[in-house]
Amino acid sequence: MPDDRLSISADSRWRVTRREALAAVGGSAVSVWTGSDTSSGTAVDTETTAGHRDGLVRIRVYPDAVPFRARLRYGLGDLRGNWPTPFRDALAAIESAFEHVLAYARERSRLEDLVVRVDRASPIRVPPSTTSLSADAVLPSLEALLRRFRERVQSRGALTGRTCHVLLCWSPLNYRVGYGGTLAPNSVTGMDDGGDGDALTVANVGATEVWDSRPVTQNIAIHETLHTFLSDDVVRSIGNAYCDHELGTAVRTAQNTLRISPMATAYAGPNRIGGGTRFHGTGCYDHDRFVRHDGHDGIENWVYTTEPSDATQEGVTRYLERRFER
Numbered sequence: 001m002p003d004d005r006l007s008i009s010a011d012s013r014w015r016v017t018r019r020e021a022l023a024a025v026g027g028s029a030v031s032v033w034t035g036s037d038t039s040s041g042t043a044v045d046t047e048t049t050a051g052h053r054d055g056l057v058r059i060r061v062y063p064d065a066v067p068f069r070a071r072l073r074y075g076l077g078d079l080r081g082n083w084p085t086p087f088r089d090a091l092a093a094i095e096s097a098f099e100h101v102l103a104y105a106r107e108r109s110r111l112e113d114l115v116v117r118v119d120r121a122s123p124i125r126v127p128p129s130t131t132s133l134s135a136d137a138v139l140p141s142l143e144a145l146l147r148r149f150r151e152r153v154q155s156r157g158a159l160t161g162r163t164c165h166v167l168l169c170w171s172p173l174n175y176r177v178g179y180g181g182t183l184a185p186n187s188v189t190g191m192d193d194g195g196d197g198d199a200l201t202v203a204n205v206g207a208t209e210v211w212d213s214r215p216v217t218q219n220i221a222i223h224e225t226l227h228t229f230l231s232d233d234v235v236r237s238i239g240n241a242y243c244d245h246e247l248g249t250a251v252r253t254a255q256n257t258l259r260i261s262p263m264a265t266a267y268a269g270p271n272r273i274g275g276g277t278r279f280h281g282t283g284c285y286d287h288d289r290f291v292r293h294d295g296h297d298g299i300e301n302w303v304y305t306t307e308p309s310d311a312t313q314e315g316v317t318r319y320l321e322r323r324f325e326r
């Protein structure tokens with residue numbers, strides 16, 4: 001976004017506001033999805049914030065409540081339990097993304113002692129605002145959702161100073177949350193960006209399932225998780241990228257088919273309704289700066305790979321090395 005770019009060039013400490021904002025059209029009314037995804041703030045890499053170094057990195061994934069009516073679409077087997085199919089598939093996608101990253105790293109004799117654990121956490125119910133007359137009581141903003149998510153995690157004693165907490169939420173109509181996101185502080189795992197090292201992020205599985213498809217669900221789950229493993233300094237160190245999204249790829253695999261990797265998901269298409277994903281992210285991005293973007297002219301088929309691009313895998317590897325390795 002132009003504003004983001006202005007703030008980037010005006011700020012020597014590279015600050016960027018990412019917005020996975022969505023625009024939804026319903027009838028004649030246009031409502032703009034402005035869920036934000038700011039995983040930035042000022043990233044300061046100093047000795048005092050150098051993170052913890054015992055070789056274990058945790059990602060805890062929390063399922064939200066899914067209404068009975070929504071569960072019906074997944075069949076009888078999904079009417080009970082806390083992990084209906086889309087949540088299981090989102091979790092599996094996050095696991096597979098880290099498997100890819102660790103395989104990438106180990107092929108290069110890096111991160112050989114690092115263990116990444118992706119855990120199922122017990123369900124979390126983020127209560128509505130206690131201020132009944134506020135807009136947040138009806139439709140929580142991403143900020144409010146993340147704040148309440150954090151309060152719940154904290155009340156469980158699950159804050160460790162080095163864990164990424166992922167909320168798989170089900171809010172298909174909440175345009176304020178959009179596809180999800182993370183906000184500083186608490187937007188980078190293991191790093192003090194004004195918080196305490198625990199990152200919190202939201203993937204709105206309800207939105208991707210209702211408006212898009214399972215592959216988009218999986219990629220957004222990866223996307224919102226990996227934001228918390230890509231600090232500004234690391235992203236900048238890769239091809240002088242401005243933002244995490246530029247580490248994604250959009251590869252033309254046939255004349256009318258574009259294959260999107262996770263960090264480019266919601267950003268690879270034209271900035272309009274139905275450009276790849278139903279809604280387009282309005283955060284920081286520039287197709288010309290993507291590590292690879294083959295253009296979307298004439299594209300009719302949008303396909304998704306859960307394998308992060310090499311640039312993304314290199315970024316996460318560098319981040320894990322700097323933050324968690326001895």
Ligand SMILES: [Zn+2]
Pocket residue numbers: 018020037223227245281283
């Ligand atoms: Zn993003």
